[in-house]
Amino acid sequence: MTPVSYLRAGSAADALRLGAVQGHRLLGGGTNLVDLMRKGVEQPGVLVDVTGLPALIEEAADGSIVIGAAARNSSVAAHPLVRTRYPMLSRAILGGASAQIRNMATVGGNLLQRTRCLYFADAAGSRCNKREPGSGCDARGGFTRYHAILGASPACIATHPSDMAVALAALDARVHLASAEGVRTLSLLDLHRLPGDRPDLETVLAPGEMIVAIELPPSDVAARSIYRKVRDRASYAFALVSVAAGLALDGDRIVDVRIALGGVAAKPWRALRAEATLRGGPATAEAFARAAEVELAEAAPLPGNAFKVPLATRTMAAVLAQLSGEQA
Numbered sequence: 001m002t003p004v005s006y007l008r009a010g011s012a013a014d015a016l017r018l019g020a021v022q023g024h025r026l027l028g029g030g031t032n033l034v035d036l037m038r039k040g041v042e043q044p045g046v047l048v049d050v051t052g053l054p055a056l057i058e059e060a061a062d063g064s065i066v067i068g069a070a071a072r073n074s075s076v077a078a079h080p081l082v083r084t085r086y087p088m089l090s091r092a093i094l095g096g097a098s099a100q101i102r103n104m105a106t107v108g109g110n111l112l113q114r115t116r117c118l119y120f121a122d123a124a125g126s127r128c129n130k131r132e133p134g135s136g137c138d139a140r141g142g143f144t145r146y147h148a149i150l151g152a153s154p155a156c157i158a159t160h161p162s163d164m165a166v167a168l169a170a171l172d173a174r175v176h177l178a179s180a181e182g183v184r185t186l187s188l189l190d191l192h193r194l195p196g197d198r199p200d201l202e203t204v205l206a207p208g209e210m211i212v213a214i215e216l217p218p219s220d221v222a223a224r225s226i227y228r229k230v231r232d233r234a235s236y237a238f239a240l241v242s243v244a245a246g247l248a249l250d251g252d253r254i255v256d257v258r259i260a261l262g263g264v265a266a267k268p269w270r271a272l273r274a275e276a277t278l279r280g281g282p283a284t285a286e287a288f289a290r291a292a293e294v295e296l297a298e299a300a301p302l303p304g305n306a307f308k309v310p311l312a313t314r315t316m317a318a319v320l321a322q323l324s325g326e327q328a
């Protein structure tokens with residue numbers, strides 16, 4: 001067993017100072033990090049607990065909702081502001097893990113959880129470019145049912161497992177970061193990276209940089225929005241494919257639309273091509289099916305996950321049809 005020390009950050013300044021030390025890792029609820037430590041995938045020498053940092057969920061002057069990185073997943077899902085203004089986010093969180101895990105898991109930890117690729121988690125027996133750059137990828141040619149069909153690379157076909165992140169991608173959420181160098185804010189769409197030839201670099205976070213909050217901007221499409229997750233079991237299973245979508249209509253015309261997919265790529269996949277196809281056009285079943293086909297046109301599946309292409313196409317079209325029916 002590898003010894004590990006535990007420190008508790010009393011303030012954001014504390015967390016930044018302690019978290020920036022090489023070999024130290026921030027600890028949220030620990031539901032992912034501690035699992036991976038048990039498997040020998042992660043080996044931090046010191047854990048810096050950040051669950052005592054602000055977990056507020058509050059409305060800003062411009063109507064945005066700001067959620068502290070230490071807020072527990074279950075608190076976010078249950079919050080009245082989230083449930084009424086951003087129902088897809090509430091549904092996405094409740095579609096993930098179990099009640100016990102959601103009670104522990106934090107917003108920051110959820111966004112930065114690692115892939116569930118079996119070969120990544122098998123430190124003792126499998127080659128993985130994400131875990132050990134340049135070692136190879138045993139997922140290719142292996143069991144690929146849960147792997148990526150969009151944005152993958154020869155080096156890595158892993159998917160990002162977070163449900164919450166998919167809803168946040170559709171909602172144009174912003175991520176507030178802090179480091180010893182200062183603070184910055186970026187779009188959630190820019191937080192995670194596609195693998196390219198460096199799948200070990202999963203986000204744009206600099207060493208020692210931490211998530212302090214996320215921000216949900218006011219949205220015309222969010223109040224009537226859906227998160228649909230297709231999975232092998234009705235609960236306690238990661239997405240094969242998921243769709244987060246919101247639609248604003250004027251009669252039968254689409255005024256605005258937001259769509260993101262989960263379970264298909266190394267990051268939450270914002271369906272910008274589908275959105276562009278739909279915006280300003282008619283809200284018909286044909287238009288929804290066509291937009292979904294446009295989005296999936298560049299999918300590059302493997303034999304073991306080719307089923308995800310029609311599954312994602314049909315799920316996206318069905319979710320949009322449901323939304324348009326609800327608003328008719």
Ligand SMILES: Cc1cc2nc3c(=O)[nH]c(=O)nc-3n(C[C@H](O)[C@H](O)[C@H](O)COP(=O)(O)OP(=O)(O)OC[C@H]3O[C@@H](n4cnc5c(N)ncnc54)[C@H](O)[C@@H]3O)c2cc1C
Pocket residue numbers: 025026027028029030031032033034035050069070073095096097098101104105106107108109110111112113114161162163164209210211212236237238239
């Ligand atoms: C059995 C099981 C089933 C699950 N099913 C699902 C599912 O269906 N859908 C889903 O979305 N998730 C699922 N999960 C994953 C779960 O949601 C994550 O484990 C959880 O959200 C991680 O949050 P945490 O606070 O526990 O993170 P931790 O494990 O504490 O941390 C995860 C990572 O985030 C880093 N980190 C934490 N906080 C910060 C911060 N503020 N700034 C920078 N870095 C930080 C840590 O250093 C670590 O690298 C499942 C987990 C389990 C065990």
